Every structure is written in structure tokens, then in C-alpha cells.
Amino acid sequence: MRVGTTLLFKNGYCYQSYGWNMLRPLGALQNALDHLDKYELDEICILRPVRNNDDTYHQDLKCLRQAKSSTPLAFGGGIRNLSDIELLEGIPVERLVLSSALFDRNISLIERLHARYGEQSIIGFIPFSFKKQFEVFNSVKNCFQSPHSINESALLLCDEVVLHDCDAEGEYAGFEFGVVSALGIDKNKLILSGGVSGVVKNEESIPFKPKSILIDNKILHRENSKKAYYGAM
Amino acid sequence: MVGIIDIGLGNIKSITNWLDRCVVPWKLIYTPDDSQDYQLIILPGVGSILEFMTKLEQLHFSDFVKRRSQQGQRILGICLGAHVLFDYSEEDGGVHGLGLIQGTVRHIPMNSSNTGWLPCSFDKRLMNELWKSQKQNVSRKQRVHGRVFFNHNYGIQLDEAADIDLKIQLEELSEFTALVHKNNIIACQFHPEKSQSMGELLLKMIL
Numbered sequence: 506m507r508v509g510t511t512l513l514f515k516n517g518y519c520y521q522s523y524g525w526n527m528l529r530p531l532g533a534l535q536n537a538l539d540h541l542d543k544y545e546l547d548e549i550c551i552l553r554p555v556r557n558n559d560d561t562y563h564q565d566l567k568c569l570r571q572a573k574s575s576t577p578l579a580f581g582g583g584i585r586n587l588s589d590i591e592l593l594e595g596i597p598v599e600r601l602v603l604s605s606a607l608f609d610r611n612i613s614l615i616e617r618l619h620a621r622y623g624e625q626s627i628i629g630f631i632p633f634s635f636k637k638q639f640e641v642f643n644s645v646k647n648c649f650q651s652p653h654s655i656n657e658s659a660l661l662l663c664d665e666v667v668l669h670d671c672d673a674e675g676e677y678a679g680f681e682f683g684v685v686s687a688l689g690i691d692k693n694k695l696i697l698s699g700g701v702s703g704v705v706k707n708e709e710s711i712p713f714k715p716k717s718i719l720i721d722n723k724i725l726h727r728e729n730s731k732k733a734y735y736g737a738m
Numbered sequence: 739m740v741g742i743i744d745i746g747l748g749n750i751k752s753i754t755n756w757l758d759r760c761v762v763p764w765k766l767i768y769t770p771d772d773s774q775d776y777q778l779i780i781l782p783g784v785g786s787i788l789e790f791m792t793k794l795e796q797l798h799f800s801d802f803v804k805r806r807s808q809q810g811q812r813i814l815g816i817c818l819g820a821h822v823l824f825d826y827s828e829e830d831g832g833v834h835g836l837g838l839i840q841g842t843v844r845h846i847p848m849n850s851s852n853t854g855w856l857p858c859s860f861d862k863r864l865m866n867e868l869w870k871s872q873k874q875n876v877s878r879k880q881r882v883h884g885r886v887f888f889n890h891n892y893g894i895q896l897d898e899a900a901d902i903d904l905k906i907q908l909e910e911l912s913e914f915t916a917l918v919h920k921n922n923i924i925a926c927q928f929h930p931e932k933s934q935s936m937g938e939l940l941l942k943m944i945l
Contacts, residue, residue, distance in 0.1 A: 507854045545934055547855055573755045577887050577932045597751035599784060599889055599932060600853075621747070623786045623818065625851035625891045664851050664891075693849045716850070 507717035508705055509548035511698055512537055515582075516561050517568045521722060522554065525632070525642075525671040531722065538574040541722075546576055550667070550698075550719055552602060552630070553582025556647040562589065569596045581630055585645065587617055602667065604630040605645040607659045615662045628696070629663035631655070631688070634671045635681050642671065652688060665694050665716055673700025675721045680704075682712055740764045740945075741776035743803075745793040748782040748819065749931070756931035760941050770802035778945060779803075779811055782931075783818025784889075787843070788830035790818055800836055807838055812922045814944065817890060820918075820925035829892050839920050840900035843892045846914065851891045856908050858916060858928070858936065859883040862943055884936030886916070886928040894918065894927055 513520040513528065519537045520528040531537060534551075541549055553565055562583040569580065574597070581602020583589065593601070601622060606614050607629050618627055632642035633652075640649035660666065668688070673679035679700035685692065697704070698719040704711050705718070740757055744750050744766040757764045767779070781803065783790060794800045803823075807813055815823045822835045827843035835843070846852050862880050893914030896905065904919035918925040924944065930937035 542934075570751065573758070575756070575759065575932065575934045575937065577889065577929070594746065595751055597749060597755055599749060599752070599929070620786050620789050622784060623891070625853060625889050626784065665853065691849055716853070 506708070506714055507547035509546050509550060509717055509719050510541060510544075510722050511550045511552055511719045512541070512722050513554050514551050514569075515553050515555065515565060517564060519722070520554070522674055525634075525674055528554065534568055534572055537722070538572055538576075542575055548577045548579060548717065548719075549574065550579045550581070550602060550628075551598070552580075555583050556644055559583045559585075563592065566592055566596060569598075572597055579628055581628070582644075584618075585614075587614060590614070590617055590621065600626045600628055600664075602628045602630045603663070604632070605643065607631065607655050607663075608643050608645065608650075609659065610656055612656070612659050612662060615659055619662065624662075625664050627663050629660055629666040630669065631666060632669040632671050633681075633684050635683070636672055639684070639687055655688075660690065663694070665696050666690050667696040667698050667719065670697075670699035670701075676700040676702075678703040685713070739776055741767045741774065741779045743767050743779065743781050743799055743819075745790070745797055745799060747785050747790055747793060749784045750782055752929075752931045753780060753782045753816070756937060756941065760938050760945075762941065762945060770798050772802075772805070776811065779806065779813050781813065781815040781819035781822070783816060783821070785818055786830055787818060787821055787827045787833045787835075787892075791822055791833050791835065794822065804836055804838065807921075807923060810922050812944075813838075813924070815923070815925045816931065817927060817929055820894065820927055821892065823923060823925050824894060825897075827892060838923055839902065839918060839925060840897040841915075841918070842895050842897070844895050844914075846891060846893050846911070851889060852893070852911060853889045855885040855887055856910050856916075856928075857883065858886045858906065858908065860906070860940065860943065882936075882939055884933075884939070886930065886933040886936050888916075888928045890927060894925065 519531040578598040579600035580598040641652050670680045692713050695715040696717040697715045701718045702720045821843045823838045824835045824841040825837045827833050902920045906917040930940045
């Protein structure tokens with residue numbers, strides 16, 4: 506099982522997320538990557554928390570092109586149509602993360618990414634919540650929807666799938682494992698995120714072994730520690 | 739100077755970052771040019787083999803790589819860049835490679851890709867002798883252990899008749915080869931540029 510982290514990135518800065526809707530600045534991307542490199546994590550997943558409006562895609566890619574890291578990087582957030590793919594040239598990442606494409610009936614975007622980056626490069630990202638009922642988040646529409654709105658064909662084209670628990674985001678524990686049976690995705694393809702940090706110390710506490718877990722960046726940085734927080738700035 | 743073949747595909751930036759970390763000067767090669775001497779030519783690769791091989795041929799890099807390898811140029815192929823050095827790949831319905839090493843690239847029998855870190859070790863003496871015909875100081879630590887990063891759906895299987903100098907197999911994927919050395923060519927299935935300290939050590943061993 507790999508152990509990585511998520512790193513939220515937008516407008517050229519990294520952020521810590523609170524309750525899926527509030528972001529607190531963390532610092533410049535390169536500073537955050539430099540600190541995370543020291544942890545020798547297995548992977549870093551850089552995510553742009555874009556919703557329906559995305560006006561900083563170009564600016565963020567420009568910043569990402571300058572990034573240097575010895576840790577494998579995945580990047581997602583804003584890759585929504587074929588013209589966005591061309592703009593990805595020159596970014597130092599190994600894998601791409603898609604979320605809104607999973608809700609699209611048209612799978613040509615994923616097929617094009619397969620041809621360009623290889624089947625092993627595509628990761629699906631499904632944010633979910635059990636607060637009211639089981640729902641998944643569609644970033645283009647900026648709202649939670651029924652899980653039936655996910656295109657299963659698109660899901661099958663993903664090499665791995667991140668299940669992100671929005672309710673437990675930033676928590677040490679609390680990931681809702683009921684999502685696995687509710688979505689019926691092959692367990693060997695799963696990456697868990699949001700409330701799974703405790704799993705690292707206690708692997709027996711979870712019902713199956715996922716391919717990877719992504720620890721929220723604020724857990725990794727022990728946000729209560731001023732020293733760690735200012736170190737990341 | 740290290741030359742990096744840039745056909746507009748693959749993770750070139752990760753390679754240049756890796757070389758920068760190791761303070762190794764590099765130059766991107768956009769067109770085949772026999773007049774320039776390189777200590778090492780890197781053929782990087784992230785993608786699918788059909789598009790990669792098509793671009794190599796369109797830009798006349800397939801002949802360039804074959805010609806330079808015959809002239810003794812040291813070449814390092816990484817992941818997909820390593821796959822194209824072999825005879826044939828099953829990917830994308832079957833694609834013929836450059837045929838510089840006898841072997842086939844086959845699909846890994848797993849539900850998803852082999853993505854992650856696996857333990858690996860190198861004998862520094864052997865690497866140095868193979869690459870530079872130099873013997874290392876025997877009082878120094880000779881075998882290095884660490885972990886390297888893999889991200890692939892297809893793996894290298896050598897032909898029994900393949901005449902190679904060195905291969906590194908992994909316990910976890912014993913049917914496939916992690917690294918092959920033949921004359922002046924190294925085919926590396928894993929990503930040394932993203933293998934943290936072990937990747938940097940590997941670069942120092944081969945340069």
C-alpha cells in the first residue's frame with residue numbers, strides 16, 4: 506500500500522481545506538513540494554479545487570511547469586475538454602486526475618489521454634458525502650448528485666480511482682468505508698482519501714487493503730504545530 | 739552533456755529536474771543531429787507506444803537512435819522509452835520497436851497498473867565496469883539497496899537468446915525485468931527520475 510498526500514493548489518498557491526468549502530493559504534507550491542520531498546512520500550497528488558468556474562487553469566499550469574520534485578506527482582482539477590490536454594505539455598507529472606470527466610457521457614477525453622499518456626496514467630477522483638444521503642460531488646455543476654450520475658464506462662477506463670470522503674476531510678479517522686460497496690469499484694484500484702490518516706499506523710483497522718491512501722496535507726504538516734505551519738510558508 | 743530526446747511526449751520536465759538535482763548539464767534534442775557528442779542520450783517516456791513510436795519515426799529519431807547505438811553512443815531508455823528499444827510490444831494492438839535488444843513487451847497480468855515502489859539493489863562495481871570499464875575502490879560499500887518507482891501496464895520480457903550483460907529482476911514481478919543492460923544501452927522499466935535518492939544514485943553510477 507502506497508502512502509501519499511493531497512496538495513490543494515489554485516491561483517499559484519497551496520491551500521488547506523476545511524469542510525470541503527473553506528480554504529486557508531498554505532504557501533507557494535515549490536515550498537510545499539520541497540517540504541513534502543523531505544518526507545519521502547510515495548506520491549503527491551496536486552489537486553486544483555475548482556468548481557463550476559475555472560479562470561486560473563493557464564496560470565496554475567504555468568506555475569506547475571516550474572515545479573521540481575523527486576516524488577511522483579499526480580495532477581488534476583480543470584482537465585475538462587480536449588483543448589485542456591494540449592496545455593498540459595511540459596508539466597512534470599506522471600499521472601492525471603479526472604473528476605468531472607467521470608460524469609460526462611462522452612469518454613473521448615479519457616480516450617485521448619490514454620493515447621497520449623498511457624492507460625496507467627489516468628486516475629478517477631470521486632468526492633462523496635454521506636451527510637444527508639450517499640451523494641457524489643460533480644465539480645462542473647458545483648453540487649452533490651446521485652452516484653448514478655457517474656458514467657460507468659468512464660470509470661472503467663481509469664487505472665485507479667480516488668474515493669475522497671468530504672465529511673471526514675482533514676480528520677485523522679472517519680473515512681466511510683460503506684462507499685466501497687455502494688459504488689462497487691474493484692478494490693484493487695482504490696485510493697482512499699479523507700479521514701484515512703490513522704490507517705497508516707493501524708492497517709488492520711480497515712476492511713481491505715487499498716492500493717494507496719492519501720493523507721490530507723494538514724494532517725501531514727501537523728497543523729497545530731506553529732513550527733510546521735510556518736515551515737511550510 | 740546529457741542529451742534528452744524531446745518529441746513532445748513524455749515527462750521531459752521530470753527528467754531535466756532529475757539531472758538538475760544531480761548537477762548534470764543537459765540539452766534537449768529536438769531534431770536528430772549527429773554532429774553533437776553526448777555523454778548519454780536519454781529516451782524518456784510516459785504514454786502509449788503507438789503514438790510514441792509514430793512520433794519517433796515521423797521525426798526520424800528511430801534511425802537516429804539505431805545509428806547512434808551502433809556507433810557506441812550510450813543510451814538510457816526509461817519506461818516507455820525503454821519499451822521501444824525492444825523488438826515488439828503488445829500494447830495498442832501490437833507495435834514493432836527499434837529491435838536493439840531482443841525481447842517483447844507484454845501486458846502485466848494485473849487488474850490495474852503496477853504503480854508503486856518496489857525494493858531494488860544494484861552492484862556498483864558491476865555497473866561501473868559495464869559502463870565505464872572502471873573498477874571501483876573495493877573498500878567502499880559496493881551493493882546499494884533502496885526502492886524504485888514503477889508506473890506501467892506493460893513489462894519487459896527478454897528472449898532466451900537475448901545477449902545481454904546484466905538484468906535486474908524483481909521478486910514481486912519475477913516474469914518481468916526491471917533493468918536490462920546490453921553493450922552501451924540501458925533499458926530501465928522503473929522511473930529513476932522519480933525514485934528519490936535511489937534514482938540519483940543510479941544516475942551517478944552510470945555517468
